[in-house]
Amino acid sequence: MPESERCREVRELIPELAMGVASGESRARGLAHLADCVDCRRELEEVSGTVDALLLLVPEREPPAGFDVRVLAALEQRAPRHRIRTGLLVAAAMVLVATLAAGLTWWRGADDREVADDYRSVLSTADGSYLRAADLQLDGASAGSVFAYQGRPSWLFMSVEDAPNGTYHVRLVGTDGRVHWIGTCTVRDGTGSWGTSVDLPIRSVDRVEMYGTRLPTIVASLRG
């Protein structure tokens, strides 16, 4: 497609990109072009500036009395740690990961074989044979982690941090290219955790992808 035509197409999308309402596909297409086109990037910046200015027109309203105290209490409460929803799967994942982490710490003075023994011992406790961990990537930055466990049953657990709020549909893409939708993960206050058992052998999973309406795509590669 000639560049001017591509620009025309993307410029139609720019208001929706600036307001964060473009669909995942449009957003991906727009951002791919914007990465290479200075003029369209400038247009996006200008439109974003207008949108920001529009938000400033809203009349100010004093919230109910005590609002500031409640907000500060909420900040205080959240300060020490991230909230994690409990559940059997979360607990299982945490125990497994923590045990492996302890093994790795202890490894500093031991040899590889002992670490491998410890890893195998942890897995065999849960009748498992394989554990993978991978970064969830959002626009090139880490947005949490995925743990995938091969056992009986096999399961996948994800912990999301610093991602836009909303309901993400989670799918696995197999090494054969086939897609398996496995459920939804809700992100609130930028964080969320979710897990499920999976029928697919973990070794045959290429990547985990998270999609949502008006949400960025988050991907974790389980390969390599």
Added chain:
Amino acid sequence: MAVSDESLLAAMATGDQDAAAAFVRRHQARVYGLALTVVQQPALAEDVAQDTFVKAWRHAATYDPRRGSASTWLLSITRNAAIDAIRYRHDDPMDPDLLVALLTVRDEGDTSDDTDTNLALRQALAELPSEMAAPIVLMTYFGLTAREIAARDDVPAGTVKTRVRRGLQRLRERMGVRDA
């Protein structure tokens, strides 16, 4: 002299509770005002406003002043949180013409300074034809897509996109004229 928003955010990022308190008190009317406009229910607006400050506090370290003022950064967080809330509840957005009227007339109870840019933008928005102003506010404040607006108004999505784009261009030109 008052401490700048940027300094307060930088202090918040290190866990300074006093900075957080000053920042919340400085911005709460603006944040709550936007939340209430979008969700239209005081209790829910309060939840959204609180959620906004929690997010701002959590992401204070990522705020980049080169990309805009702390107010616009905060209002953008508020907007997204409010849109999430109404989408979750499947609430209908406010009548866009009513919202345009609310935005274009300065509120009597609002004692904050109205900048030249705000004045120019209010006037430009008031002068836009409803067919341009309505989809712009539905998209900006309620997060509706061009396709959703098209279905609601029974017009092609391409028409909505063109109206929004031209409308925003007019607003920008008027703001630019005022700034010059």
